[in-house]
Amino acid sequence: MRVSLLQLSVDSTETAGDRRLRAAAKVRERAGDDLVVLPELWTAGAWAYDDWERDAEGLDGPTADVMSAAARAAGVWVHAGSIVERDADGTKYNTALLFDREGSLRGHYRKIHRYGFDTGEAVAMGGGSDIVTVPTEFGGLGLAICYDLRFPELFRGLLDAGAELIVVPAAWPAARLAHLELLVRARAVEEQVFLLACVAAGAHGGVQQAGHSMVVDPWGTVVAEAGDHEETVTADVDMAEVARIRSELPVLRDRVLGIPAPALR
Numbered sequence: 001m002r003v004s005l006l007q008l009s010v011d012s013t014e015t016a017g018d019r020r021l022r023a024a025a026k027v028r029e030r031a032g033d034d035l036v037v038l039p040e041l042w043t044a045g046a047w048a049y050d051d052w053e054r055d056a057e058g059l060d061g062p063t064a065d066v067m068s069a070a071a072r073a074a075g076v077w078v079h080a081g082s083i084v085e086r087d088a089d090g091t092k093y094n095t096a097l098l099f100d101r102e103g104s105l106r107g108h109y110r111k112i113h114r115y116g117f118d119t120g121e122a123v124a125m126g127g128g129s130d131i132v133t134v135p136t137e138f139g140g141l142g143l144a145i146c147y148d149l150r151f152p153e154l155f156r157g158l159l160d161a162g163a164e165l166i167v168v169p170a171a172w173p174a175a176r177l178a179h180l181e182l183l184v185r186a187r188a189v190e191e192q193v194f195l196l197a198c199v200a201a202g203a204h205g206g207v208q209q210a211g212h213s214m215v216v217d218p219w220g221t222v223v224a225e226a227g228d229h230e231e232t233v234t235a236d237v238d239m240a241e242v243a244r245i246r247s248e249l250p251v252l253r254d255r256v257l258g259i260p261a262p263a264l265r
C-alpha cells in the first residue's frame with residue numbers, strides 16, 4: 001500500500017479557496033498511490049480562529065466537493081484532513097473526512113478533544129462524541145485529530161473498533177515538536193498500528209507550524225518523515241506487519257479489562 005502525506009503550508013497570505021485548488025491539484029498528481037492524507041483545518045487554518053466563521057462549511061461543502069472529485073480523478077482514497085464543519089443548527093466542529101477511490105464519503109469524525117483551554121476550539125466548537133474506525137480495503141482505518149494524540153483512551157477505543165491503521169491530521173506548533181514525535185510513536189507502539197500523521201507547515205494565527213509529518217510502523221519505527229516546509233512524504237506500507245507484530249509481541253492479549261476506575265479527582 002502506498003501512502004502520501006501532503007504536508008501543506010497553511011499561511012495567512014493565501015485564501016482558503018486558493019489553497020483548496022492547490023491541494024486538489026496535488027491530490028490529482030498522486031494517481032498510483034493508495035491513500036493520500038492532508039493536514040488538520042488546512043483550509044481555514046487551525047490557529048486562525050477569527051477566520052473560522054467565514055470558512056465554515058457543510059459535509060457537502062466546497063472542500064468535500066473538490067476532494068471527492070480529486071479522489072475520483074486520481075483513483076485514490078483521500079483522507080481530506082479536517083474542515084471547520086457547520087451543522088444545520090449552526091454548531092461548528094473540527095471534522096475529518098475520508099473518501100474512497102470513487103469519491104464517496106466513507107467516514108467522518110468530529111474531533112472529540114478540543115484544544116485551546118479557554119480559547120479557540122474549546123470555546124468556538126462543539127466536541128464530537130463518536131469513535132470512528134472505517135472498514136477499508138487496507139483494514140480498519142481509525143480517525144483521530146491532533147490534540148486527540150494526548151488522550152490514549154481514544155486510541156484504545158479505535159483499536160477495539162478494529163483499527164489497524166490510524167490517520168491523524170494535525171496543525172501542531174513547532175514549539176512542541178518533541179511532544180508530537182513522542183506521542184505519534186507512543187500511540188503506534190501502544191495500539192500496534194501504522195500511524196500516519198499529516199501535519200501543517202507554514203505559519204498562521206501567529207503560530208509557526210511544526211511540519212514533520214510522519215509514517216510510523218506498529219513497532220514504532222519512523223518509516224518516513226518530512227522536514228518543516230511544504231513537502232509530500234511517500235511511503236510503502238505493508239499492512240501484514242500489523243498481524244505479524246501483534247503475534248510476535250502479543251501484548252494486547254495481556255490487557256486486563258474491568259479494572260475498577262478510581263473516582264475522578
Ligand SMILES: NC(=O)CCC(=O)C(=O)O
Binds near residue numbers: 040046146147171176
Ligand atoms: N491543533 C491542535 O489540536 C493543537 C494541539 C497542541 O498544540 C498540543 O496538543 O500541544
